Amino acid sequence: MTSSSALPGSAQPAPTTAGSAAGDAVAPGLDAGHPLMDGRTADSPLIQAYRGGKPSRRPVWFMRQAGRSLPEYLKVREGVAMLDSCLRPELASEITLQPVRRHDVDAGIFFSDIVIPLKLAGVGVDIVPGVGPVLDKPVRTAADVAALPQLTWESLEPIREAVRLTVAELGSTPLIGFAGAPFTLAAYMVEGKPSRDHLGPRTMMHADPETWAALANWAADASGMFLRAQLEAGASAGQLFDSWAGSLGLADYSTYVAPASARALDHVRHLGAPLVHFGTGTSELLVAMRDVGVDVVGVDYRLPLDEANRRLGGTVPLQGNIDPALLSAPWEILEAHVRSVIAAGAGAPGHVLNLGHGVPPETDPTVLTRVVELIHSIPAE
DSSP states (O other), rough: TTTTTTOOTSSSSOOOOOOTTTTSSOOOOTTTSSEEEEEETTTTTHHHHHTTTSSSSSBOOTTOOOTTOOOOHHHHHHTTTTTHHHHHHHHHHHHHHHHHHHHOSOEEOOOOOOTTTHHTTOOEEEEEEETTEESSSOOHHHHHHHHHHOOSGGGGGHHHHHHHHHHHHHTTEEEEEEEOOOOHHHHHHSSSSSSSSHHHHHHHHHHHHHHHHHHEEEEEEEEEHHHHHHHHTTTTTEEEETTTTTGSOOOHHHIIHHHHHHHHHHGGGGGGGOEEEETTTTTHHHHHHHHHTTTEOOOOTOOOOHHHHHHHTTOOOOEEOOOOGGGGGGHHHHHHHHHHHHHHHHSSOOOOOSSSOOOOTTTTTTHHHHHHHHHHHSSOO
8 A cells, every 4th residue: 555545436546745655755764863763762661562572561551641631731731722732842742741750651642632633734623622623614525625725744843843842851761653543534524523423424435435535535644744743753653543433344444444544654654663553443443454554453442452362363462451441440440450451462462551542531640650550560471
């Protein structure tokens, strides 16, 4: 799969955005001063586990660890809109660093939002409290897609600056960059807001496959550029989040979505950083998600890791999958669950502990710290 590949049903490949892997001549690999290249993070527990090695301790981090469950986050965010907080480099960096300081997790996850590439491209979008991402105008026709502005490399400078500031403080702790997968971005764009069943994008795939292909390719290039900016600026790994892929059957995912996810990752493959793919409700899609070309597969809380490893044929390290609901359970129940997740992941080529979805906002931060201490106390094998 190349970055210029079109999805099934498209008459021709969508034009690449400025800075895309297909549109630029890019130097191979990362800069010599990058944390993966200069010795800071290459031997860290996280990167070793992502690469199937034997880490010095069991690595753990939490999706949505940077944010809403921490009182220090709520304090620095007072009076600042969500997307504004993502685009102020000093603030985004501080929020990213907060859980690393508090919990001693083995990675920072870059604080941002999956719709930031849309915002930086000039698409009218905002995060409405209690609702989520809302677009000024949904994207539902070929003319709507053709009218989309293109994300430029220059517009991503606030992201690169935030990453540079963060990496300078993290030292030997790796930063994970992230981007929303093309289907999740496109689903928001078609619906214009969050949706339970994503009927709009699912209908478009079949009723107007050429328009769907053009939109998915636009989203793929925007996500790919967003992730590339983070990795080149100093992130040591990248994760593609497909929040809504679980609404799809395997045939639709393979035909209409996987090529766009591969296209997004084509923007960063040449960098050599470990790449992770995670989706919610995607137990039936794991093999197809791996096959877009990633090093690690994230597994949500619905599927035991030993079964995930069986389905994947023991081919890739796994990430996950503590049930977030159990963070509020009595400690003895949570501890037993964490130990069972570790046991279930033991047969995989590598295992990074995480939640099977994000940290709930009502989570007691001291519980997360205690979970990290428990995981680190269990010898790595």
